[in-house]
Amino acid sequence: MVILETKGLTRRFGDFTAVDAFTIAVEAGEIFGLLGPNGAGKTTVIKMLITLLPPSEGIATIAGLDVVRDAGKVRAVIGYVPQMLSADGSLTGYENLIIFARLYDTPHAERKERVRQALAFMGLTDAADRLVNTYSGGMIRRLEIAQAMLHRPPILFLDEPTVGLDPLARDTVWEHIQRLRTDYNTTIFMTTHYMEEAESLCSRVAIMHLGKIAAIGTPSDLKASIGGPNITMDDVFAHYAGGTLESGEGFRETERTRRTARRLG
């Protein structure tokens, strides 16, 4: 069953086309990775899918709901973990979860149990009553994923979920993302810069370049498509995404990414 579908999704900012005729179909239960160099349009695609940015052209549906026409209902069936750190450091882990459980209309009778389960699932039970500003980077990311999962959405959007994390914390986050799929059959739509992450986690990946999809398929298919022995995903990425020095995100995005990395570090 297709849970996410886009047809000719386009976003323009003035004369600049950030995303150009983006067309994909994601099956339920897939972990779909969106790769691309900085400024390729990955975050713009996610923002359109999560209803934060209206598309200039094209359509996108999530669980059969149009992201423009049924924006309010789409928000009820998705979970989103932004690239920036979004957990509130002035609240405890438990409070962060209970607040979002209410905002996501989690039934009152189940709310506390869901929060308890989410904390246990992410291995944060012992730290539940600590202020989030005392958490490590990996713990904050796990808490954010727990926040986005409280209402059991069929699809979860992760925007560079492991940016700025050390290898150990990254492994833990990967493990939890995989468990979300196996335990809850959650569809994951994620962007990443890490090729090893895409290769080990994603069932399919799309590589974006200059706002367009340059290639799409399973990691092994993509490796096979450029042929040759000992091909890695880095080679695939370099082949499809090019490597021009002109490409890259803007000053503000770079500043945010670095700030996030600093906070996580």
Added chain:
Amino acid sequence: MRQRGPGAQPAGSASPYLYRVSPQAAFFAFVRKTLTIVEMEVRKLRHDVTELLTRAVQPALWLLVFGEVLASTRAIPSGNLSYEAFIAPGILAQSVLFIAIFYGIAIIWERDLGLAHKLLVTPTPRSALVLGKGLAAGIRGLTQGVIIYLLAALLGVSMNWDPWALLGVIALIVLGASLFATFSLIIASIVKTRERFMGHRPAPGYALLLCQQRHIPNFHNAGLVTGYRPDESLELRGRRVAGADASGRSEYLWPGSGLRGLDHCGVWAANAGGTVVPKCRDITETRKNTRKPGCHE
């Protein structure tokens, strides 16, 4: 809230997630989510009491230091009231407005941190988010109000402890703080970045400046606003203030109608503060009556 089970009404689409929501359920969901945003702020305040204390520094300075000094020098006439009693309502209004305006602006930082995006992706109506933020500013304003009441009581300012008067003050603080926080949110959502905000910072500052007329009697006539000269030093302006009661100048710094709304807000806020010390209302009235013809309210 989505209706499920037998009462649910499919909207005729293939999606199992399309449900019609009754207006009543939507209203209750709106109220619940608004209160959740307020609760988030209350929980934050509970965890960080130091914030409340540091916010009390400015009103404490005004009341305990400037108030005492200006009262002892008798530089500013305040009728038959002590200067502390005279400025207490103004300090309250000013502090609440400061908190509300800067709380609203903080959305820029929340946006940079990703918290605003995360809230916007929840199925919470935008209006509930804005109202929740406004009421949360009201809660912060109330904490400030309590501190100023305590400081004023410490200084022996005579206050009206009638429960209805107190309820009126609470309502005005919450309403005023909500209004100014949402006003600030509007500016924040227009300018979007911290850098641009620095250029717009004077806008809410005008409202605060206008509230200063509570601190200094005959503010309009004194020359701080009237006959403003950008090349004049603060010292010279201060001297002119001291002897300007009889100057009779009626030009207004902002003669057009563009900023008249802000002026009204400032006067409203100052009058709101006047509820704390009812005696001060007499001074407000006197001042209104003695204003020169042609001056704007």
